Amino acid sequence: MSVTVVGSIAFDAIKTPFGERERILGGAATHFSLAASFFTDVRVVGPVGDDFGEAEYAVLRERGVNTDDIELVEGGQTFFWAGEYEYDLNSAKTLDTQLNVFGDFQPKLSEGSRNAELLFLANIQPDLQREVREQCTGAQVAGLDSMNFWIESTRDSLVRTIGMVDILFLNDAELRMLTEEPNLVRAARKVMEMGPRVIVAKQGEYGAALFSEDAFFALPAFPLETVIDPTGAGDSFAGGFLGYLDSAGRSLDEGTLRRAMTYGSTLASFWVEEFGSERGRRLTREEIDERYELFRRITTIESVPTA
């Protein structure tokens, strides 16, 4: 079993009301890889520049992530993002984006990465996502993330890409935007008609909801008194979700999907407790399973009492 993720590897400058970091390891593929590594073997694919050094590789390798397909672009600089969060942490204001080596990225996957049983296409240009999907002939299940920018600028390409994957992760607002349907249940159904068997609507501080042909499952976010930095929450969610799914045999049955949702939410809840992936790096599988169980407890409803 193994998971391949293709997406951004980055340096982030992040400011929140609780502090700031001038330059920390970030990027969707990084957050996803670290989170998924608690469940399965992970291969990360993405470009970096000369400024990406041993310290950065070490963060990934310490969690057992295979970095062979990280492509070093000599003379280039790694993708850089600077953002600031307001007091309520709900939305980031982008202060600076430097695509750098990511601007000319053409994914080249090794045989090992192409043969992974599960593929995650993190948020990049939809044409590139399709190229990767076509290369990964070993992938029994493919997951996809995207964003409002691609819905607005390259909708047709994105819809074609959505048609090639099994599980789509989007914010609820993006699902509504994509379908022009304000009702989330109907929006999810419309997107399923484009191809995917499973739609995961990410709802930020409110949790997430999952739709499939015959299942619906919703989970509030784990209640946290300390939320420091939401960067990477969505990608660590997808990493926990798909990492667990791969480890459980990639069946999209209801029980497995519920557990995947819960692991995804659990990983995201740890991620936001510190800057970037700082909490994730110190995390243990034991801590994850403890919080999973706590999560289960605080959402349990008993049967109708027979008075």
Add this chain to the structure above:
Amino acid sequence: MSVTVVGSIAFDAIKTPFGERERILGGAATHFSLAASFFTDVRVVGPVGDDFGEAEYAVLRERGVNTDDIELVEGGQTFFWAGEYEYDLNSAKTLDTQLNVFGDFQPKLSEGSRNAELLFLANIQPDLQREVREQCTGAQVAGLDSMNFWIESTRDSLVRTIGMVDILFLNDAELRMLTEEPNLVRAARKVMEMGPRVIVAKQGEYGAALFSEDAFFALPAFPLETVIDPTGAGDSFAGGFLGYLDSAGRSLDEGTLRRAMTYGSTLASFWVEEFGSERGRRLTREEIDERYELFRRITTIESVPTA
């Protein structure tokens, strides 16, 4: 066992993208009463004018609601509210508010209403809410609703009122506004320090979360393909919650509170399927218990799999 509710009885004009009603029975106390009536005996207290006729009394009486303490102000007009919802149904735009008889409302409670074991203070001026709380010497448990308007205009009075109740229902944004604390968990804790043992954060389409000294419980909203009119959702939620709580003996233990949350969410989910209380009037306890069970099923997480 019985519940007294004090609050507005109104005529509403409502426009949503799915239709409109020019003049239907509304008001917080009305929605609450009808919802709670599926679980316990309900007494409704509030003023009406000459325009409130037999047809309106009949709606309440058909559900067994005791209307003896509805105060008819001769020569007066019933409270009137006109509102419009945008396409996403998230927020109402108030088009017209005519306080009418509600402007001079001085609650006068009969002995029967004062002796009810459970009291719900629907959203009215906080001084009035305190007067009612003091009159209701029989109430073992008191619930309170309020709104941003009172937080902004009469915060001190509201805080004193909050100090006299056991269960506070507020939107999550209002809890943050009241405490000036963006983190919901901390906000809930701060409000508990004002007095209430239980805080219910209503989150609209995202469901609701409950905080008590030793419990946390969160529930997504029931997924609906058809949402016609959100008016009364919060009050039907409180009606289902407190009506069940009264029927279950008013213990604030964790299991009872979880079931109360689920019944509240279930009632609200029916309420929004049609205009005003139209769906609620045709509802049966069997339908409620069926949806409760479905709700339980779609939020169930299994234990950590021992792989």
